[in-house]
Amino acid sequence: MLRNLLVLTALLFSFQTLAVETWKIASLDWKPYTGESLPEGGIGIVILRAALRAEGIDLVVEFYPWTRAIQKARDPAYAGLYPAWDEEILAGFLKSPVLFKxxxxxxxxxxxxxxxxxxxxxxxxxxxxxxxxxxxxxxxxxxxxxxxxxxxxxxxxxxxxxxxxxxxxxxxxxxxxxxxxxxxxxxxxxxxxxxxxxxxxxKDLLLAINAKFKNKNAFSILQRGISKIHPDKIINDYKKKYMK
Structure with missing residues (x-):
């Protein structure tokens, strides 16, 4: 009986460690930063994904026309709208740290x-x-x-x-x-x-964080993630690889 309990506990622990948090965002076709047809979703997506990956978070991106993207990003299931300028942080959204300029x-x-x-x-x-x-x-x-x-x-x-x-x-x-x-x-x-x-x-480019998003630590998570990556290097590497 004890052996079975230990095995069950180990399995539950392994499932928990395998579970990865996922953020979903709404974006637009804004090349070379974002775009469904771009390699890896574009330079901006590569930067955001790297920052989140540094904090153990996966990223799912959905692309829409800009006005539609704003509407979708208000849904609590979305972490926010990306990329956005300061002036595009509308009611219901919060500024993230700067991802690139x-x-x-x-x-x-x-x-x-x-x-x-x-x-x-x-x-x-x-x-x-x-x-x-x-x-x-x-x-x-x-x-x-x-x-x-x-x-x-x-x-x-x-x-x-x-x-x-x-x-x-x-x-x-x-x-x-x-x-x-x-x-x-x-x-x-x-x-x-x-x-x-x-x-x-x-202009500073940000994630417009959905104020209704379930993870209320989104700002600090991104802040830590960005501090662990090098956006300028990511941009240069992307250009060398895909924009010769």
Missing amino acids: SPVGFVEPRSRPLVWTKLEDLKGKTIGVVQDYGNTLEFMALIKSGVIKTEVVVSDLFNVRKVAAGRIDGAFIDLNNLSYLLKNDAKDVAHKVQANRKVIDT
Whole structure:
């Protein structure tokens, strides 16, 4: 009897040690950072997965259009929305520690570059933005006040094509995303558009943690995990392996 109890206890212990916590997140097609068709889900996913793996947690990623991803990430079954800028941490979400950084600016026609010193100089121009993107606080304030006129689309790729077709004067975009698009999805119009010479800002990329997520230690878990990895090295290794 005692021997059977010991065997049962050992089996239960082994099952417990094999059980691994899993986080599910909602993401979007935002190359090269995230995308269902990208190797390993993209650079951003590789970074987040490495941080969680360092803490013994598996990651499941579901890809949706951005607005749909925001809706899905509110479900308590999801750890959150990723990646997100500071300005995209909406009610019901909490900021995670910074996972990586990215520069933002404008894509413009090569034949008609945007000339500006401060964002107010763009008055009278029509700038493309993606629905529900946070952009920057200053830029969004100028939109709200009517200084900057915008047209809203559902993806960065649409904006690049609208700029190339001369339908808008420029578009707000992550510059690494633009570089990827011009070498891949939008390479047919790469001769017509370019990145504006000025960088608007360098943005922190975070996991927008679902406030209803069951693991209330998500922030500290990510903080520990990030401290154990080297995001810059992960990015460089990914580029060497997949983006030659």
